[in-house]
Amino acid sequence: MRTLVTILFLVFANFAFGAEFSIQATLDSYRVSAGEQFIFEVELQINGSTNSEMPIPTLPNLNHFAELVGSSEPESSSFSFVNGKTQRSVTKTYQLVYLAKKEGKYKIPTIHLNFEGRSYRTQPLELLVTKASTGEVDPTKNLFVKAETEKKEYYVNEQITIHYKIFTLLGITNIPNISIPDYLGVTSEILDQPQRLTTKSINIKGKKFTTADIRTVALFPNKADDLRIEPVKVTCDVQVPSKRTRSRRRSLFDDDFFGGFNRTERRIVPSNTLNLKIKPLPTKGKPVGFSGAVGKFKFSANLSANSANVGDAVSLNLRVEGSGNLKTMELPKVNIPAGVEVYDPETKDDIRKNSQKIFGNKEAHYILVPRRGGEIVIPSIKFSYFDPQEEKYFTSETGDLKISVSGDVSEGFGSSVPVGKQNVVSQGTDIRFIQSGITISDGGKLPSNFWFLNIIPVLLIGIAYIFVQVQHRNEANKDQIRVKKAGSVALKKLKKAESLLDSGEPLEFYVELHRATLEYFALKVGVSEKGVVWEQLKEKLEAKKIESELILQLEETLNTCNFARFAPGSDKHSEKENLLNKVVELITQTEKTI
Incomplete structure (x- = not known):
């Protein structure tokens, strides 16, 4: 019983x-x-x-x-x-x-x-x-990214500021990763990409969204045309409500504190497309010698001296400061009169940025050497720019710059001859010439602390040098270990994938091949193989100067593996073998580069 x-x-x-x-x-x-x-x-x-x-x-x-x-x-x-x-x-x-x-x-x-x-x-x-x-975002979704500009029409070389903003009804658990699109026909510069998001609430069609700026970009279009700004892809992890099976009884561990109501999902969200019109600069009122500066600028020029002797060097300094297309604009040309030797100018750029614009200054320094006496006149230097807000041209002019030169060419370099020792007269003990040799006193014996004071510093410098070299060698060894690890890991997983060619389990083959490929390239460029996303890996590969064709083939290979993993497809031995050989070829090419 x-x-x-x-x-x-x-x-x-x-x-x-x-x-x-x-x-x-x-x-x-x-x-x-x-x-x-x-x-x-x-x-x-x-x-x-x-x-x-x-x-x-x-x-x-x-x-x-x-x-x-x-x-x-x-x-x-x-x-x-x-x-x-x-x-x-x-x-x-x-x-x-x-x-x-x-x-x-x-x-x-x-x-x-x-x-x-x-x-x-x-x-x-x-x-x-x-x-x-038509490019507008859909506010009925619970997560979307919007690209915004102040207007729809811009002039050539005018700064276009694009603000990328994320809108969400869900909790975001990380800083979104943003792909970098190919801005064709424009010069681009990232103005701001915050590491900590500053959020605010906004009501859209009765829903309270949380929004934050995730990237601000400045573009400078190079030609007049219709400009299409392709969407960026934003990857982020969000908290979504957990789905529950109706038949399962709710337990203590379903409480929010234990994460029972939420789970993390990785979302890839595209922004909207922007369609802009780029207008040519107006021909009416365009100054002669206009060099393409667009923005708001100030121009100045000055001489280091207004008088000099024949053979003396005088510097001519040009400076443009303001905001606009500083990187691509050119400084005005200078007409130097006959009788003046001029050297190639030394240029200096100090270009900065904030979250709204590109600004700074560009300078050029000319060295002028008069070879004749009299008055030398440098014709007025003009700098013109186009202000897109005022929609008109402005010109700054220095006026003629004059140098009064004394002497003539027969005097050679004028008063610039170096002063020799014979020109110096000792007044008491005020001025003494530096002794050119060492006088040994005390019957030819060196001071007792001579070796300590002269040899010890040299030894210390040598020890410091050796220490730095050892540190560099250790860092290099770490890189070598990482690179060697990439090859051994890939070889092990590729052998396993090869063993699965005829196993009748195509899913396992593609999983192993995908893992081997992704982990190899992640280790090669120094990112964690766990949780690596394609956008991050692509940026690292480009930074390593990997050819774009190889990167494209790698992306196609990973996509092929993903398609085979997540969709029914062919289980032909030849197709799998060709894909395996392609991965081996990609790794072989990469070994020659990294």
Whole structure:
């Protein structure tokens, strides 16, 4: 009897506390515009006691209308107490960020999955992709990025200030990472990219958003044309409400303090597109000799002396200060009259920036050497600039600059002959010539502290030099260790990927190949292989002077792995082998560079 009761208890206990499984698929938006991103998410959850592993779903292929631009696979666990027993809940989420490319109404098919002998499936989803938007952001979303300018029309070389702002109804847990687009046809400069966000609240259509400036950029267009500023991609981690299975009883550990109500998701959000018109500078009123300066400036010129002797050097100093296109503008030309020897000018730029504009000064210093006597006249120097706010040209003029030169060429270098020792007359003990040799007294013996005072400093300098060299060698060794580690890690994982070519498990092959490639390049450029994002890796590779073609091939390879991981595809041996060989070739080329 006792045995029967025990058996019945175990059966009911297993029924009461057995594992429950669920799978659901969702879209963050069921209507998007072409060129806009959407997130397809599949969440798997196991509640209860089980030794079974979390199954891996085969995700639908959306390549026919969307491009996969990002992915993450967060996993979380929580615990609860039911009738005195600890129950574990495991949640695995596949977050796929897509860029909608083609208009139309699309069905995302059902995902089928088996777990512990039972069949599960998701509900089919529908997504409507409408015509590309006009560039305005959609405030109905809970997270978006907006690029703003003060106006829509600018002149050539006029500063365009773009403010990138993030708007969110969700909690952001890190500083957003912002991609750097190719600003074609313009000179660009980042004015501000705060390391700590200053937020404020704003009401948009009845919703209270939190907003912050995440980047400010200055652009200087080089030609008159329609200018399209492509979107930046902003990657950030946000807190979103956790999804719960209705059948699971809420536990103590679901409290906000334990993170039960929120989980972290990585979002990749594009900004809006900006379409600007760049106008040519007006021809009416354009001064002769205008060199392209646009902004607000002050110009000055001066001589270091108004009188000199033949052969004496006189400096002519030009200075432009203000705000505008200082980097690309040119200082005015100077007409030097005959009878004056002039050397190439020494130029000096002091260009600074704040969160709103580029400002500073540019200087040129000419050395003039008169070779004849009389009055030398440097014609008036003119500097012209265009003020885009006033929409007119301004000219600053110095007037003629004159030098009165004494003597003539027969006097050579005039009074600039160096003074020799014979010209110096000793007055008492006021002036003494420095002795050119060392006089040894005391019968030819050196002072007792001579070696201490002269040799010890030399030894100390030598010791310091050796110490610095050792430090540099240690740093170099660390770099070498990191580089060697990259190769050994890649070799180990590539061998494992090669062993999976004919395993019948294409998913494992692509996972291992993706991991090997990403970790190798991360270690090579000195970033953590854990949590590295493509934008960060790309910037580091560009800083290492890696060829753009190699970077493009690397991006294509990682995307191919991601497509194969998250969408059903071919399992042909030749395709996998070609991709493996491509990775080996990329690593071989990189070894020659880094």
